[in-house]
Amino acid sequence: MNRTLTFLSVAVIFAVGLSFQANGAPEPGPSQSVKVHQTRTPIYPSDLNRTGITKGFAAIAFGVDAEGNLIDYLPVAYTHEDFYTSSIDALTRWRFDPALEAGQPRAVVMQMTFNFESSGNVVEMRVGDDVNAQFNRMRPTPEAFRICKLDELDQVPVPVSIVSPSYPEAFLGSRLEGAVTIEFYIDESGDVRLPAVIEQSAGDFAGAAMEAVRQWKFEPPMKEGIPVFAVARQRFSFEPSTEGNVSAVEGPE
Structure with missing residues (x-):
């Protein structure tokens, strides 16, 4: 299948070696940032042109570990799966320098949106866009996807295995x-x-909370009886000589 190589638009805010903070805001210096070395630009899926689809986007969440390795990624939203596939094909070829905190490398999670337009074969890449608003503006089709909030599910996911974080021993004296x-x-x-x-x-207390959450397991989130992806958040309260006080899982705002 022939594909047309895409080019970045002049207005794009992503470039080789540009740094971003973990929360997605532009960061002028290397401290507390992930540096991305772009080695491949996403390609506009030529098959979509033949079906009359001239624009769309894919938003992807991904993690970069303390060694600068891409450790995981998943779709947050897309208007067509081909846009997601093209974006992942590029993302998995990128190289990263890890984020730094007080001079020490750390793992981070980021979200990036790839905007596609067939006119001029443009792909624009942005960090931290309002995905829900963009998704609704695009008039979603049956091929579209958006990750679910908890209040959109048939019920809140049922925990299968929950591990409570322990109060860090280093803080017992204080x-x-x-x-x-x-x-x-x-x-x-x-x-x-x-x-x-x-x-x-x-x-x-972040280390203790993260270690616990990584071990959690739920029954599959369901929407209209079909397993789906969902996003959730959990607040942990820590008190001396106790395990973390685990409250109910709450959906993000």
Whole structure:
């Protein structure tokens, strides 16, 4: 199948070696950022032109570990699966420098949107776009996909295995209290994917919370009786000499 090589538009905010903060905001310096070395640009799927589809997008969540390796990725939304496939084909060929915090490499989760237009064969790549608004503007077709919020499911996913985080021994002497909120995805098999800290109070309790969430397992999220991807968040409260106080899983705002 012949494919036309795409080019970045002049307005694109993504470039070779550009750095981003973990939350998706542009970061002028290398500290606390992931540096992406673009080695391949997504290609506009030529088959879609023949079906009259002239534009669309794919939003992808992905993780980069402390060694700069792409460790996982999943679709957040797309207007056609071919846009997602083309985006993943490019993303999996990129090279990354890991994010740094206080000079130490750390793992991060990012979200990137690839905007496709057949006119001029343009692919525009952005970090942190409002995916829901963009999805609705595109007038979704039967081929479209968007990850579900918990209130869109038949019921809140039922936990199969839940591990409570332990209070860090390093803080026992100070009797420090704190809280951490983790956002994560639940895939069609009920596995937790790409957990990330979105909020934390005083003290570094994130490690204990993340270690626990990675071990969680749910029954598959269901919408209209069909397994789907879902996004959720969990708040953990930590008190001295106790395990993390696990509340109900809440959907993101």
